[in-house]
Amino acid sequence: xxxxxxxxxxxxxxxxxxxxxxxxxxxxxxxxxxxxxxxxxxxxxxxxxxxxxxxxxxxxxxxxxxxxxxxxxxxxxxxxxxxxxxxxxxxxxxxxxxxxxxxxxxxxxxxxxxxxxxxxxxxxxxxxxxxxxxxxxxxxxxxxxxxxxxxxxxxxxxxxxxxxxxxxxxxxxxxxxxxxxxxxxxxxxxxxxxxxxxxxxxxxxxxxxxxxxxxxxxxxxxxxxxxxxxxxxxxxxxxxxxxxxxxxxxxxxxxxxxxxxxxxxxxxxxxxxxxxxxxxxxxxxxxxxxxxxxxxxxxxxxxxxxxxxxxxxxxxxxxxxxxxxxxxxxxxxxxxxxxxxxxxxxxxxxxxxxxxxxxxxxxxxxxxxxxxxxxxxxxxxxxxxxxxxxxxxxxxxxxxxxxxxxxxxxxxxxxxxxxxxxxxxxxxxxxxxxxxxxx
Numbered sequence: 001x002x003x004x005x006x007x008x009x010x011x012x013x014x015x016x017x018x019x020x021x022x023x024x025x026x027x028x029x030x031x032x033x034x035x036x037x038x039x040x041x042x043x044x045x046x047x048x049x050x051x052x053x054x055x056x057x058x059x060x061x062x063x064x065x066x067x068x069x070x071x072x073x074x075x076x077x078x079x080x081x082x083x084x085x086x087x088x089x090x091x092x093x094x095x096x097x098x099x100x101x102x103x104x105x106x107x108x109x110x111x112x113x114x115x116x117x118x119x120x121x122x123x124x125x126x127x128x129x130x131x132x133x134x135x136x137x138x139x140x141x142x143x144x145x146x147x148x149x150x151x152x153x154x155x156x157x158x159x160x161x162x163x164x165x166x167x168x169x170x171x172x173x174x175x176x177x178x179x180x181x182x183x184x185x186x187x188x189x190x191x192x193x194x195x196x197x198x199x200x201x202x203x204x205x206x207x208x209x210x211x212x213x214x215x216x217x218x219x220x221x222x223x224x225x226x227x228x229x230x231x232x233x234x235x236x237x238x239x240x241x242x243x244x245x246x247x248x249x250x251x252x253x254x255x256x257x258x259x260x261x262x263x264x265x266x267x268x269x270x271x272x273x274x275x276x277x278x279x280x281x282x283x284x285x286x287x288x289x290x291x292x293x294x295x296x297x298x299x300x301x302x303x304x305x306x307x308x309x310x311x312x313x314x315x316x317x318x319x320x321x322x323x324x325x326x327x328x329x330x331x332x333x334x335x336x337x338x339x340x341x342x343x344x345x346x347x348x349x350x351x352x353x354x355x356x357x358x359x360x361x362x363x364x365x366x367x368x369x370x371x372x373x374x375x376x377x378x379x380x381x382x383x384x385x386x387x388x389x390x391x392x393x394x395x396x397x398x399x400x401x402x403x404x405x406x407x408x409x410x411x412x413x414x415x416x417x418x419x420x421x422x423x424x425x426x427x428x429x430x431x432x433x434x435x436x437x438x439x
Contacts, residue, residue: 025154027211029161031138034204036162039131040169042103042197044280045177046124047262048273049190052183053109053116057394061259061387066121067128068383072376078133079372080227088141088368089211095134096205100198102127107194110187132375139355140368141211151356152303156295159352160288167284174277230366234373239361246417246424247354248377250311253413255385257318260393260406268325268400269333282341287348294349303353303360304425308418309346310353315414316343318407325400 050063082091105123112119142151173193180186234240265271265279297306320343324336362370389406396402 024211025157027207028142028154028158030207031204032158032161033165034200034207036165037169038099038103038197038200038204040166040280041173041193041200042106042127044170044173045190045193047259048177048276049109049187050117050120051266052187052190053120055117057259057263057390058387059117059121060262061390062121063124064255064258064386065383066125068379070125071129071132071379072383074129075132075136075372075376075379076369079136079368079370079375080230082137082140082368082372083230083366088137089208092134092137092141092208093205095130095137096201096208098130099127099134100201102130103194103197103201107191110191132379136368136371136375138208139358139371143359143364143367151359152295152298152352155352155356156291159348160291162351163284163288163291163348167281167288170277170280170284172277174274174281177273230369233363233366234370237361237363237370240363240370240374242424243357243361244374244377246420247357247374248381249420250414250417251378251381252385253410253417254314255382256389256410256413257321257386257407258382258389259386260389260403261317261321263390263393264321264325264403264407265333265336268403269336270329271333275333275337278337279340282337283344283347286341286344287351290345291348291352294346294352298349298353298356303356304421304428306346306349307353307357308421308425310349311414311418311421313343313346314350315411315418318411318414322404322407322411325403 046063047060050060055063082088085091102123105126106120109116109120109123176189177186180189265276269275271279294306294309317340320336320339324332324339326332327335358371358374389410392409393402393406396405
């Protein structure tokens, strides 16, 4: 908190006024600072770390697949357990402790010798589950701390801090890794990154322990009857079902190329660590610069319509990858950084708006359970789609032409996802208009 007070005097006057009137905004901004720093330092170079331990293409896809599968096993029980708690703040801190332990195991992976890859995959599976439970815990805790009128602004400030860190950390990591010549030296650097993340998560836990709940929901007893009741309530919640289906299809198209993107950058664009660091740097920088613009659009049009533009921005990414890999290696990487920056102009609304869209449709009585079910759907997509992307790429030849064809398919699917989300916004607008005309 002291750090944020020091930085506060450098913020714009209207920002300082809002933060002083809403102290919880400052604490959530500090939380975003620590969490974004920890996750970016640890997770930014997971694929590079796995490659240096000896992982092949399919094992790289498992870096994404296994944590999501493990997460699926714990999300529903975790959500039900959170709904049964009076104090959800405590479970947030517990999940942060589990994440710290997972990062510690990741740092020990090189010492496992021939079993370093299985050990690393098991370790990141634990961190994936801990991260997912942490997200559910703080999202469930958030409405009890921040009122409806302040949510967009509080999340805007938290997102702004997170984007700044997401811009800075990858560049620093890229510079450090590029300056190290030997593979063993790079592996040691990765281990140091994990230890730094643990220290930052410890700071996040201390910061979160100082939150105070303003609104509370009566906790639900965990029982078979309550599980059936929660499931029935969820299935009859039509707005949630429609939201979940539209969001799931979007995430499936988004997750399709996560491993392929890295393969394209390393194998076809021949990018080094510094250039790889420029990719998230440019994306975070442009999102940081446009965040205020999109936050204002949220205030004017709601959070559903701007989300469509975020999907369209991501839709340009596969198209720009096709263009970049079709050019000479002397030109492709540099143009790719520029095109990637352009595509990410509206992408900050995905981080800013998805959670707010979810809060619009969840059943407050079973908030954590509803969030857990939605997170399970996203985890399933995150587990399956990167592997499916690699499988499709190899089925189409596993070469540059197969790579282009795969990204062409992804481009079409993302445009369809944007169209579905636009239809959802249109149907919501019509329903709202009917309600206003027939009070």
